[in-house]
Amino acid sequence: MSVAVLAPVSGRVVPLTEVGDPVFAQSIVGPGIAVEPADEATEAVAPVDGVVAALHPHAFVVTSPTGVSVLVHLGIDTVRLKGEGFALHVVKGETVRAGQRLVDWSPPAVRAAGFAAVCPVIALDAAPEALRMARDAGTVSVGAELFSWSGG
């Protein structure tokens, strides 16, 4: 069983090692990849079908029916924005479809506040070899496949 993990935002694909946060850069909570969004207000969508298992204005986890959980973090250290500039369209526990809009937010506003807007997409607790990257450079459109997660 393999799960396609979709890009939550459009932008430039960057390796996690280039993300300025040691927890993500060192894959401490799981492997994955990141997307650097363009400098315009945008939406963030669900990376997989599933249930919204955790939800903050600036980050969410969607757990698929097969039990794999994908974390999307909108920017780095953006917990400090305390939700300002983020508009949620779902509640915790809601069942969502891959590609469904979950949050509206503004990467330019995040950057103006002094934070990185890069979005790590993390396969929580996955073995690194379980991921197959659909793209590891260049640009990706929201809703296009970022990687597949086998064994999940």
Place this chain on the structure above:
Amino acid sequence: MSQDKAAAILAAIGGTDNVIEIEPCITRLRCELTDPELVDEQALRRIGVHGVLRSGDAVQIVVGPDADNLASDIEDLR
């Protein structure tokens, strides 16, 4: 069990008196502490946390996806 883990984490960061604020963010607890030196990293590792990061007076404890629940359990103990 989660309550036990919450109690163990609270003890390992110096107990209630040492905690100014704990802010959860999905996979980690961001702890603002009176004395960050009181954090017992060995004890946290034994509890099974993924990592401990220090930046200034803040200590981030990477606990995995259960951080939000753990933080509310810790709040209940305070």
